[in-house]
Amino acid sequence: MRRSQSSHFTLRQDGDATVIDITPTRPNLAFMAAAVLLGGLFGLPALGVVLNPTRHDALSLAAALLALAVVAVAVLALRRARAHRRPSQLRLDANGLHAADTLIPWPALGARQVVLPETLAHAQAPGIHGLAAGIAARHRAGEARLLQSRLDGAPTVLLAGGLDAETASRLDAALAEATARFT
Numbered sequence: 001m002r003r004s005q006s007s008h009f010t011l012r013q014d015g016d017a018t019v020i021d022i023t024p025t026r027p028n029l030a031f032m033a034a035a036v037l038l039g040g041l042f043g044l045p046a047l048g049v050v051l052n053p054t055r056h057d058a059l060s061l062a063a064a065l066l067a068l069a070v071v072a073v074a075v076l077a078l079r080r081a082r083a084h085r086r087p088s089q090l091r092l093d094a095n096g097l098h099a100a101d102t103l104i105p106w107p108a109l110g111a112r113q114v115v116l117p118e119t120l121a122h123a124q125a126p127g128i129h130g131l132a133a134g135i136a137a138r139h140r141a142g143e144a145r146l147l148q149s150r151l152d153g154a155p156t157v158l159l160a161g162g163l164d165a166e167t168a169s170r171l172d173a174a175l176a177e178a179t180a181r182f183t
Helices: 029-051 058-082 127-140 165-182
Strands: 008-014 017-023 088-093 096-099 102-105 109-115 144-150 157-163
Touching (some): 008 165, 017 165, 029 058, 029 127, 088 157, 144 165, 157 165
Antiparallel strands (some): 017 088, 096 102
16 A cells, blocks of 8 residues: 555644544545446446337346446445545543544543454455455555444444554554543
8 A cells, every 4th residue: 555545643732632633544546446447337338228218128127237236336335435534533631532523531431442454365366356356455454443432331432444554553552642641
């Protein structure tokens, strides 16, 4: 993964509070381009079949339906590529941890957890299959998340998503250090 695409965070002091600005990795351009290309290659011929009344035989409509299923998978891949990849901000002050418009008081903080993406063991495939596997692996490398559990029974809070593994671990350590100042 190129350095310009990796995630990062910055710490700054705002009075007595510590503010952490988090920038996630950008979605892998090759992954997004492949999804758009796949949707276009299957979607445009399907659209031609659906719009042309002379092509409304059972076989053509079945092929168009299958092509639209491939387009739906491509759209879902694009949505997933953009999920949890918005810049975010954490604020730690005397009241607690402010994350995602939620205040978690210090006594309610549970354990933090770095969730790394699954790494699929795959043999190096030649040709287009190897290329596709490499693109997917580079995209998955930027899907680490940092979660904060709560002791008060409220649901777990996503502190940051779309991070690479190194940044997620460093962010967890920085949060532990900043939290130690307030507890």
